[in-house]
Amino acid sequence: MFNFIIRRLLYAIPIIIGIALITFLLFNVVGGDPVLQMVGKHATPQVIEELRAEMGLNRPLPMQFVDFLRQIVTFDYGRSYSSKRDVLGMMIQAAPVSFTLAFPGFIISLCLSISASLFVAFWRGTLVDRVFVVVSVLMISVPSLAYILFGQYFLAYKVGLFPISGFSFDPTQVFSYIALPVLIWVVLSFGGELRFYRTVMLDEINQDYIRTARSKGLNERVVMFKHVLKNAMIPIITSVLIQIPFLITGALLLESFFAIPGMGTQLIDAFNTSDLPMIKAQVMVFSILYVVFNILTDICYSLVDPRVTIK
Amino acid sequence: MTTATANMSEEIVKKAPKGRSLWQDAWIRLKKDKLALVCLYIFSFYVTLAILVKLGLIASNWGDTIGKEYSPPSLESWRHIFGTDIFGRSVLMKTIYGAYISMTVGFVSSMIAVPIGVVLGSLAGYFGGWIDDLITWFYTTVSNIPSILLILSLALVLGKGLTSINIALGLAAWVGICRLIRGEFMKHKEREYVQAARSLGGGHSRRIFVHILPNVLHLVIVNFSFLFMGAIKTEVILSYLGLGVQGVPSWGTMIDEAKLELARGVWWQLGAATLAMTVVVLALNILGDALRDAMDPKLK
Amino acid sequence: METNPVLEVQNLQTAFKVEGGEVVAVDDVSFSVRPGETLGIVGESGCGKSVTSLSIMRLIPNPPGRIKSGKILYNGKNLVDASNSEMRKIRGNEISMIFQEPMTSLNPVFTIGNQIMESIILHQKLSKKEARVKAIDMLRLVGIPAPEKRVDDYPHQLSGGMRQRVMIAMALSCNPNVLIADEPTTALDVTIQAQILELMKDLRKKLNMAVILITHDLGVVAETCDNVLVMYAGKVVEKGTAEDIFYRPTHPYTNGLLNSLPSRNKEANQGRLQTIPGMVPALSNLPKGCRFQDRCNRVQTKCREQEPSLETIQASHAAACFNPVKVGSA
Numbered sequence: 001m002f003n004f005i006i007r008r009l010l011y012a013i014p015i016i017i018g019i020a021l022i023t024f025l026l027f028n029v030v031g032g033d034p035v036l037q038m039v040g041k042h043a044t045p046q047v048i049e050e051l052r053a054e055m056g057l058n059r060p061l062p063m064q065f066v067d068f069l070r071q072i073v074t075f076d077y078g079r080s081y082s083s084k085r086d087v088l089g090m091m092i093q094a095a096p097v098s099f100t101l102a103f104p105g106f107i108i109s110l111c112l113s114i115s116a117s118l119f120v121a122f123w124r125g126t127l128v129d130r131v132f133v134v135v136s137v138l139m140i141s142v143p144s145l146a147y148i149l150f151g152q153y154f155l156a157y158k159v160g161l162f163p164i165s166g167f168s169f170d171p172t173q174v175f176s177y178i179a180l181p182v183l184i185w186v187v188l189s190f191g192g193e194l195r196f197y198r199t200v201m202l203d204e205i206n207q208d209y210i211r212t213a214r215s216k217g218l219n220e221r222v223v224m225f226k227h228v229l230k231n232a233m234i235p236i237i238t239s240v241l242i243q244i245p246f247l248i249t250g251a252l253l254l255e256s257f258f259a260i261p262g263m264g265t266q267l268i269d270a271f272n273t274s275d276l277p278m279i280k281a282q283v284m285v286f287s288i289l290y291v292v293f294n295i296l297t298d299i300c301y302s303l304v305d306p307r308v309t310i311k
Numbered sequence: 312m313t314t315a316t317a318n319m320s321e322e323i324v325k326k327a328p329k330g331r332s333l334w335q336d337a338w339i340r341l342k343k344d345k346l347a348l349v350c351l352y353i354f355s356f357y358v359t360l361a362i363l364v365k366l367g368l369i370a371s372n373w374g375d376t377i378g379k380e381y382s383p384p385s386l387e388s389w390r391h392i393f394g395t396d397i398f399g400r401s402v403l404m405k406t407i408y409g410a411y412i413s414m415t416v417g418f419v420s421s422m423i424a425v426p427i428g429v430v431l432g433s434l435a436g437y438f439g440g441w442i443d444d445l446i447t448w449f450y451t452t453v454s455n456i457p458s459i460l461l462i463l464s465l466a467l468v469l470g471k472g473l474t475s476i477n478i479a480l481g482l483a484a485w486v487g488i489c490r491l492i493r494g495e496f497m498k499h500k501e502r503e504y505v506q507a508a509r510s511l512g513g514g515h516s517r518r519i520f521v522h523i524l525p526n527v528l529h530l531v532i533v534n535f536s537f538l539f540m541g542a543i544k545t546e547v548i549l550s551y552l553g554l555g556v557q558g559v560p561s562w563g564t565m566i567d568e569a570k571l572e573l574a575r576g577v578w579w580q581l582g583a584a585t586l587a588m589t590v591v592v593l594a595l596n597i598l599g600d601a602l603r604d605a606m607d608p609k610l611k
Numbered sequence: 612m613e614t615n616p617v618l619e620v621q622n623l624q625t626a627f628k629v630e631g632g633e634v635v636a637v638d639d640v641s642f643s644v645r646p647g648e649t650l651g652i653v654g655e656s657g658c659g660k661s662v663t664s665l666s667i668m669r670l671i672p673n674p675p676g677r678i679k680s681g682k683i684l685y686n687g688k689n690l691v692d693a694s695n696s697e698m699r700k701i702r703g704n705e706i707s708m709i710f711q712e713p714m715t716s717l718n719p720v721f722t723i724g725n726q727i728m729e730s731i732i733l734h735q736k737l738s739k740k741e742a743r744v745k746a747i748d749m750l751r752l753v754g755i756p757a758p759e760k761r762v763d764d765y766p767h768q769l770s771g772g773m774r775q776r777v778m779i780a781m782a783l784s785c786n787p788n789v790l791i792a793d794e795p796t797t798a799l800d801v802t803i804q805a806q807i808l809e810l811m812k813d814l815r816k817k818l819n820m821a822v823i824l825i826t827h828d829l830g831v832v833a834e835t836c837d838n839v840l841v842m843y844a845g846k847v848v849e850k851g852t853a854e855d856i857f858y859r860p861t862h863p864y865t866n867g868l869l870n871s872l873p874s875r876n877k878e879a880n881q882g883r884l885q886t887i888p889g890m891v892p893a894l895s896n897l898p899k900g901c902r903f904q905d906r907c908n909r910v911q912t913k914c915r916e917q918e919p920s921l922e923t924i925q926a927s928h929a930a931a932c933f934n935p936v937k938v939g940s941a
Contacts, residue, residue, distance in 0.1 A: 018452030023464075031468030125674050141593035143547055145566045146585040153573045208715040214670055215710075216703035216730040216781070219696075230720045246457055253548065268552060271463050283464060287456045294455070306765040307719055343630075 001299075008295045017069070019287045024068050027276055029061065068280075072288075077281035082273045087281045091263060097167060098262030101178050101254065102247035105185030110240060113190055117197030118224055121205055132194065139191030148257050151184045165259040181254045200235045204228045234305050241297045245289035337529070340605040347601030350594035357591050360407055361414035370411070373404035373560060381577050394579040396568065405560035406583045412561040413591070416476055416546040417539040423481025424538055425531055428488025429524075435489070436496025437519055446489070454486045462545060466554045473556050476549055480542045488534055495527040529606040536599035540592055547588060562588050616643035617821045618667070618706070618789050623681035625659075625666045628674060634894045635679070636662040638845045644821040644838075646788065649812075651836035651853070652825045653868070657891055659845040660825045661711075664791045667823075668708055669698045685789070704734040707782035711794035713774035717766035723750075723777045724762035727784055734785045749780040753810060772803035779810065786818060793825045808835055829872055833857060838927070841865045844891055844902040847921060851928035861930040863909045901933070909934045 052058045056067055071077055077087040120132045156164045162180035204210065205228055213227045255264035263282070270278035302308045341347055363369045376399040377390050384394040384402075393402035435446035453461070461483045469475030499505060500523065508522045549555040550563025562584040569581035625637040637659040644650045652660045665671050666678055669690060683690040685706065690698065710716040718726060727746040731737055737745060743762065750758035753776040766774055775795060782790060792811065796804035812835055815822050824835060832839055832853065839856040841849040841864065849862040860866045867887040889906040898904055901914040911934050919931040 014448055015452050015455055018448060019456055022452065022456065026464050026468050137593065137596050141596055142589045143544065143562075143566070143585055143592075145547065145551055145563075146581065146589075149566065149570060149573060149581060157574065208710060208712055209718040211670060212710060212716045212778075212781075213718065213729075214702070215668055215708045217699040217701070217733060218703075218729065219699055227718055227721075231718070234720075252459065253551075267460075267463075271467055271552070271554060274467065279464060279467070283456060283460050286460060290455050290457060305720060307767045 005295065005299070008298065012291045012295065015291055016072070016288060020069055020072055020284065021065070023280055023283050024065050027280060028057075028064060028068075031276075072284055077284070078277040080270075080278050081275045082269070082278075087277050090266065090278070091281060091285065094261060094263045094266050097169075097260060098247070098251060098255065098264060100167075100169070100174065101181050101185070101260060101262060102251050104178065105182045105189075105251070106243070106247055108182065109186040109189040109193060112186065113193035114197055114236065116190075116194050117201050118229065120194070120198050121201035121228070122220065122224055124202060124205065133198070136191040136194045136198075139187070140195070144188050144253060147184055147188055148253060151180060151187075152257060155183075156180055165257070167258070167260040167262075177258075177260070181251075181258050181260065185251070185254060196239065197232075197236065200232050201228060204231045207231070230304075234301065237300050237304060238297050241293055241300060242290075245286055245293050334529070337602075337605040341601060344601050344605070347598055347605075350598040350601070353590060353594040354598060357410050358414055361411040364408060364411035365415075370404045370407040373408045374400060375404075377401050381572070381575070383577075384579050393583040394577075396580055397572070402565075402580050402583050405565060405580075406562070406587050408560045409562040409565060409584060410587060410591075412473065412550075412556055412559065413543045413546060413588070415473065416480060417542045419477040420480035420484060420542045421535055421538045423478065424484035425488060425535065427481075428485035429492050429531060431485070432489040432492025433496055433519055433524065436493035437500055437515070437523070439497075443493075446493070450486045450489050453483075454490075458483050459545075459548075462549070463552075463554060466549055471554060471557050476546055476555055479549075480545055484538055484541065488531065488538075491530055491534065492527060495530060496523055499523045499526055533599060533603045533606055536595045536602060540595040540599070543588065543592060543595075614645050616645050617686060618823075619643040619682075619684040620663075620667065621682040621684065623663065623666060623683065624679040625662050625671060625676060626679045627676045629895060632895065636676075636845055636894060637666060640681075640840075640842070640847050642838075642840050642847075642850065644789065644823060646821050647815065647819045648838065649815060649822040649824055649836045651832040651839045652823065652842060653827065653829060653832055653839060654842035655827055655891055657844075657894075658842045660827075660842055661793050663842075664708065664793050664823065664825055667791060668702060668706065669693070670702075670708075700734070703730040703782070703787075704785045705787055706789040706791065707785070707787040708791045708793065709775070709778045709782050709795045711797055713771050713778055713798060716778060717774055719766055722763050722765055723769070724764075727762075727777070727781045730781065731784050745784065746780075749784045750777070752783070752814070753777070753780045754806075755780070771799050772807065775799060775803075775807055776810070779807070779814070783814060783818065783820075787820060789821045789823065790815075791823045791825070794827070795824070796831065797826070797828070804831070811835070829857075829868055841868070844897065845894060846902060846931070848903065848932070849930040850921070851924075855925070855928040859928070861924060861928070861935040862903075862932045863907045863934075863936055864903050865930075866936045867906075867908075901931075909936070 049058075056064060059067075075088055079085060080087050080090060083090070116132065120129050123129050152164060156162045163176055167177050168174060210223060210227055213223050218227075251260075251262065252264035252267060254260070255262045256268050259265070266278065267282050269275070270282065341351075360369070364371070378387075378395050378399050380395065380397050380399045382391070382395045382399070385391045390401040390403055393406060396402055396405065431446050431450070435443040462479045465479035465482055466475055469478055500518075505518055505522050508518050513522065546555060546561065547563035547566065550561045551567045553567075555561060555563055565580050565584040569577070569584070572578075572580060620643070621641050623637055623640045624635060626633045626635045640659070640663055642650060642652075652663065654660050662671065662676075667683055667690065669678075671677065678691055681691065685701065690701070693701070717723065724743060724746050727749055728739065728742040731742040731745050732739065735742075735745075747758045747762050750761055755761050755773060755776055761769075766777070769777065775798075779795075790811075795811070796807050799807065808831060811822065811824075814820070822835075824831070826832060836853050839851060839853055840847055841856065841862065843864050849856065849860070849865045851859075856865060857869065860869055864887070867885070870885040871887060887906055892898060892902060892905065898915070900916050901907070901910075901919055904910050904914045907914065909932075913933050917933075919933050921929045921931045923929045924935075
């Protein structure tokens, strides 16, 4: 097990270097001179030159890349162009805000869609199944922006059930602020997740060992919740774990609509102001998280599936 | 006895269904699926609209003022069906122009993603060894960057506008196809027919392009509709965020404008863009599923 | 000496819905088995053998399949009308089944002990501890070495033959009166096949079960069965005792099957194996008349017009053919 983790971590190194290389090429080579973007067109060449030297941009590209790698390893992503504050500090500050929204949204939609998929799989081939399939396809076809706009306009503005936007960690207020975004989150993800989990469940139901379980005289409930679900957990765990690093970016639109000062809002601001240190930091941090969660997925795999042995 | 057997087997041969290719078979199965056919027609309708816009035959005058600002949908003329926007322009015209943008983005970005994915996937799957290691490293790297971040970054460095959106979406979407084609090539290259081609002296390129590729291409078609759909959805988000098309209407910018209009009770711009997008995404969704079922050789 | 049959199937008809219609996979099949007796059901793949067995268990996936008509009498009780909960009490308890694919028929994420204990706990109301002891006993009975250790193994840790033994242990754990074995040895090596068949024969005697053995392998039938049912395209074409079928085959299909068997001393073969030309017709596209007509070397005009019915030849021997093979002429 220990060896496996070490091996996977070693394998992750070239991937992370690759991600750094792509990020570096994008912003330092393809994107042109960051200084020009910073100071605008009217700066004097002298000012530009000074800034370039200050930021290490007058050095040869390979050296700049090494600098960037050092930044990644030391978690020192520099200061934001717009707020002049430490980028990583800003992200750490915004992360709990994002999780306050993302965590309940994620858990609720997960529980709902998995139970719905078991229900639908149980009624496979019947009208119930078809209604759910049609509804889930309809739900994923409506643009996510429309849900958000409609929810905000109708439920918050017209009916006044929720505050229109804003956020606070105050325990008396936090619930009312995140309630509507969480609700919309659940609606947004339910259709797609139901479709995915339904396919997973149906794949399981058609397996020979499910027939064996029935031939033993087990009732449908035991067949579904014991034999089907435990096998279905294998693909489910993979998909669930890998979603976690995306939870924050997934809330991008929701955060910006409801003026929730999380990482999603931060990211959109960074792109709107071409705040390169912030963008680079976000790309690197989320990509590394993704790599880490990939490894975690493999470990969890071996815990659920006895066929996978890690040596 | 022998002649009897011969006659018999001849008769059996006659009775056996005629050999059809996977494609013909898939088409026949697809034609039976009425819902999928309707979706195909809907999609073709959008494509036709887009071509007409491209040729300048319709919606080229989307910027004309046709009435008062924010006049609600009416049957006054066909251009008033979806009402007007803040400048009194026809929302219908803007929606049609938005369809052109969406179709272009869907088509061009898929046309960028598919060749990259197919070529890299084929090379990796076919040759294996260090080529495979290199390509696998490359696509694993790209797939480890959350796609929305990659797309936003590409769109940012390439500058605003339709072309850069196309490239950004295309460069972010090839990974799935590459992985798929690589897997299929690895399966197929060990199959008897490819081995037979090799024993007959077929070179690498012949084996890749003549023998294996046609047998895995149907997967690309199925993927194409999902790529197309993903591109439409992402373009709307990008345009909404202000990183998309500039100066011309798109469904994303329409929804962005609607954000402020809603408070004034102006819902038709949001409604028109949402409706137009929902219908085409729905059609592509159903079509993609139907294509996947129709082209599944296991169902034969 | 003659006991009443424990299971009797009368005019069973099972159909599946397909695109644009219905296909009858099992048509008018009747047979019976007595305790301690083995009935072989023989035929090529797709002839309705497995559908027959799944119909008895009422495990036909519905939709698209359903039992259209007929009776399945288990100790006089008609299973076709039984409720789901009644069926659950019978499945795995009074009638058990072993499936063809030992590789995929066991659930990969549970230990074999867990899977055997499941039906013991369910039907015999034993505690977990007692069930575990019983599961180990069952594993010992089917000849698994070191059952105390093996009971905690997962299916992938066992070979195919071992898994099939586990399937048998599972099926027999509640002392069923009827065991349906659907191609139990097809996926196994020849030496393992013989072991498994020997084991089944042994256990049948010990437990006085009725066994329905479904197979396409006539060699297996010859070794184990008392009575034989030959099926072709959903219908029974010949039935009789094993001697009837092997020494006095009447239907050209049975005859063809026997001639396609390699034999040590069959001079008629002249060292060559005979085959039956052609393929089984699609059930959705059956010819008018006899279903075997297009592959039959004794086909007559009548065969293309009328469908023959099962006609008794001798006491227990019956065949459905207008132009049967005369004994000795084969």
